[in-house]
Amino acid sequence: MADKKVKNTYVKLQITNSLLDLLKTKELKAISISDLTSTAQVSRVSFYRNFDEKEDVLKEYLYKLVGDWYAESQESGSTSEDEILGSLFGHFSKNKDFYLLLSQRNLFYLLKDMLKELFGPKPEYPNFGAYVAAYFSYGLFGWIEEWFARGMQETAEEMTTLLKNRDLNQ
Known part of the structure; x- marks a missing residue:
């Protein structure tokens, strides 16, 4: 076996x-x-x-990458939102080639699905909690998608700071 x-x-x-x-x-x-x-x-x-289909190959690979990141983040003891986001942006930087390829091939929606699964609303959430989780997961996806579209000019740390500050005038 x-x-x-x-x-x-x-x-x-x-x-x-x-x-x-x-x-x-x-x-x-x-x-x-x-x-x-x-x-x-x-x-x-x-x-x-x-x-079943070619897209499943990419989904499985994405799940492996994100699963590895999640395990590393749990082992490091990251608990605050800032630490988790910093770690996540670091993950994207580390795997930049793969994520850029997804972006270039219009397959970035696979990441959206993954982020929604990780951070999005769950059936057991009360309505308000589900709305907040949806806002966070889709908003985070928007930040990441735009960061990649603009060529990842900022470092992972800078992206974390920008997201934390949410200062749209910078």
């Missing part, structure tokens, strides 16, 4: 790396499953055993 898991991990890694490479030169919709599996040197069956 362990051998199958190792093989499956290898296949997923090949598919993920190949898709990221192909996205550097093509839009997602222009990449066929045949192109992807050929580049990854795996079979179509291997692709469909692991993913």
Whole structure:
């Protein structure tokens, strides 16, 4: 059983790396499953055993990156909003190439979905709490999306300070 898991991990890694490479030169919709599996040197069956569609490859990779960030932030003991935001912007800086690729290929909505899942409203929240969580998660996404669109000119620390101060005249 362990051998199958190792093989499956290898296949997923090949598919993920190949898709990221192909996205550097093509839009997602222009990449066929045949192109992807050929580049990854795996079979179509291997692709469909692991993913339903190409977008799922990116979602899984995004979840891994964000999951790694979240685990690191928990281990570091970051508890204040400022520490968590600073850590998050640091994560985006560290993984700049991937997030820029998502932005350039009009796939940044995948990040919005992830942020909503992490910071957005939950069914158990009272109405006001849900509205505040929605405001925060969508607002945070807007800051991040615009930061990437403007070429990430500020450092992660500067972005955290700007968000904390929310001074729109700077």
